[in-house]
Amino acid sequence: MPSTPPRGPGTPPGGALGRPLNGDPEPQTPGRRPHPGPPPGAPQGPPGAPPDATRYTSAFSGSLPPAGPARPPRPPRPRPVDPPTEIIKSVDDDYDDYEDEYDDYEDDDYEDDEPPPPPPDSAARKTVRTVGELLITLGLVILLFVVYEVYITDLISAGKQDDATSALDDKWGANTVQGGDPQRQAQYDLVEGEAFAKMYIPAFGPDYKFSVVEGTSDKHLEIGPGHYVNTALPGAPGNFAVAGHRVGKGAPFNDLDLLNACDAIIIETKTEWFVYRMLPKANEVAGWAQSDKAKDPKCGKVSPLGAPYDKTVGQEIVLPTQGEVIDPVPHFEGEVPQAQQVALLTLTTCHPRFSDKQRLIVHAVLTQGYPKAEGFVPEEFKEQ
Amino acid sequence: MYGWIWRHLPGPLPVRILEATVLAAGVVALLLFVVFPWIEPKLPFNNVTTPQ
Numbered sequence: 029m030p031s032t033p034p035r036g037p038g039t040p041p042g043g044a045l046g047r048p049l050n051g052d053p054e055p056q057t058p059g060r061r062p063h064p065g066p067p068p069g070a071p072q073g074p075p076g077a078p079p080d081a082t083r084y085t086s087a088f089s090g091s092l093p094p095a096g097p098a099r100p101p102r103p104p105r106p107r108p109v110d111p112p113t114e115i116i117k118s119v120d121d122d123y124d125d126y127e128d129e130y131d132d133y134e135d136d137d138y139e140d141d142e143p144p145p146p147p148p149d150s151a152a153r154k155t156v157r158t159v160g161e162l163l164i165t166l167g168l169v170i171l172l173f174v175v176y177e178v179y180i181t182d183l184i185s186a187g188k189q190d191d192a193t194s195a196l197d198d199k200w201g202a203n204t205v206q207g208g209d210p211q212r213q214a215q216y217d218l219v220e221g222e223a224f225a226k227m228y229i230p231a232f233g234p235d236y237k238f239s240v241v242e243g244t245s246d247k248h249l250e251i252g253p254g255h256y257v258n259t260a261l262p263g264a265p266g267n268f269a270v271a272g273h274r275v276g277k278g279a280p281f282n283d284l285d286l287l288n289a290c291d292a293i294i295i296e297t298k299t300e301w302f303v304y305r306m307l308p309k310a311n312e313v314a315g316w317a318q319s320d321k322a323k324d325p326k327c328g329k330v331s332p333l334g335a336p337y338d339k340t341v342g343q344e345i346v347l348p349t350q351g352e353v354i355d356p357v358p359h360f361e362g363e364v365p366q367a368q369q370v371a372l373l374t375l376t377t378c379h380p381r382f383s384d385k386q387r388l389i390v391h392a393v394l395t396q397g398y399p400k401a402e403g404f405v406p407e408e409f410k411e412q
Numbered sequence: 413m414y415g416w417i418w419r420h421l422p423g424p425l426p427v428r429i430l431e432a433t434v435l436a437a438g439v440v441a442l443l444l445f446v447v448f449p450w451i452e453p454k455l456p457f458n459n460v461t462t463p464q
Contacts (some may be wrong), residue, residue: 161413169443176448236425244461246453256464272459281460351463377460386458 037356082108107193130190179277181250185278192223193239200298218255227253227270227280228294230411231287238280240295244271253280253375262295263302263397265311265369274377274388281377284388289316289342290327292408293373293392300399301406304329304373304392307342326411329395333370336360340372344389345379353389368395 149157213325218224223239229234244254253272260266272281287293287306295302305327308316313332321327333340339359354374357364371394379388398406417435421428452458 122446126423157415159413172440172443176444177452180444246458249458249460254461256461258464273458273460274457346462348459348462353462354464376462378458382457384456387460387462389462 048234061093080294081249149182179276181276183277185250185252185273185276189239189278192241192251195228196223196239210393218257220257221248221251223252224233224255224297228285228296228409229291230294230409231291232283233412234409238272240270249273252278259354259374260356260371261389262297262373263300263371263394265366265371266356266373267354267358267372268295269374269376271376274379280382281375281388284375284377284380284390285343287343287390290321290324292332292411293375293406294406295373296400300395300397301408302389303396303398303408304371305395306392307340308332309342310344313341326408330393333393336362336364337370340391342391344391345386346389348387350387353387353391375407 112279127232171227190206220243221241223241225240227238227240228236238252240253240255240258242249242255243348244256249271256269256271257290259269262268271363273279273283274281274284289306289308291306293304293306307330308321312319316332322331331393332338336357337360340357344353356366356369356372358372358374373392373394375390375392378384379386387407396406396408398404418428418432421431423431
């Protein structure tokens with residue numbers, strides 16, 4: 029008991045706290061003994077203080093006499109021990125909500141055992157969270173779309189390209205014609221969506237090989253490069269025009285911008301090989317005759333084609349609306365009899381990559397043709 | 413949203429994880445094989461042709 033009195037004054041909040049709890053039921057021994065719950069003491073601290081002092085005195089003087097005899101057996105002592113543990117906690121919680129000062133010292137003592145329950149979700153909170161989740165989801169979906177465009181379509185197209193190639197091989201193998209008869213050139217059976225020729229570009233590596241299908245709709249181009257319907261056929265005068273994807277779907281023309289003048293583009297048909305070579309680019313036309321490439325024997329037939337082909341250069345970038353690039357005589361407004369037309373190959377794809385703002389066009393000219401024969405492979409395949 | 417889904421998945425934790433995985437895989441498959449192929453032609457990425 030001697031320790032209690034000093035304590036009360038020393039810790040005002042503590043002493044105060046104890047008081048309201050015990051004060052009512054037990055004015056005598058109340059507050060001091062249990063570690064005083066702080067919060068309740070706070071509000072009453074000031075008013076409580078004076079009574080504290082008086083209380084001690086009164087406790088000693090006033091209550092002693094009457095309680096004196098009863099003191100030894102006194103049971104009340106254990107009593108205060110019980111209530112404080114429970115009551116203090118609940119009181120403490122209440123105050124925590126709005127009384128920050130007490131959090132500072134009391135937090136450590138009381139909050140460790142019981143984390144505060146999460147506040148109930150308000151409608152606004154739920155809305156904000158849902159919107160956030162939706163935005164994150166949208167971002168993930170867009171990322172997934174990129175993966176789809178760049179990788180998944182490649183896988184899907186590879187399967188379709190394989191199917192088209194094996195169908196073409198079956199067709200060619202069915203009745204192979206040896207020593208191709210030029211008269212048979214016109215006898216392609218062109219069915220939209222079916223392959224009718226194969227394209228090789230040695231400059232892109234020995235494994236660059238695509239079966240060219242008839243038609244240029246999205247569905248056809250998923251299979252592989254597509255031949256513009258009604259443009260010339262391989263090897264024939266006019267413009268053999270082929271479109272292909274640059275990103276995804278096998279991306280046959282991904283590197284079309286890296287093709288250089290005189291690079292070979294080999295087309296294999298049922299009966300023949302056709303070797304086209306890219307024309308000089310616009311900035312090479314003027315000095316072509318003096319360039320090293322022009323002196324290379326394999327490029328002998330590659331040179332700027334005079335009128336009416338003066339606007340037909342190896343590579344050009346045009347607007348999507350400029351359909352004249354696949355005309356029999358590109359960029360030429362007028363009629364040129366078919367007999368006087370040069371056999372051109374035109375490749376079209378999108379430009380810049382990942383965009384359809386423009387079209388990248390490559391023009392090539394027929395330089396060589398071989399009939400197909402058992403075991404014969406054009407020497408142009410050795411060019412890398 | 414995800415919390416709501418998680419709370420409504422039946423079963424104990426391992427079963428819930430399995431269910432959530434299947435659910436996510438289903439959504440991805442739906443996107444890859446139905447939604448994206450449908451929406452792709454409408455987007456300005458892969459037009460490689462010129463008019464004739």
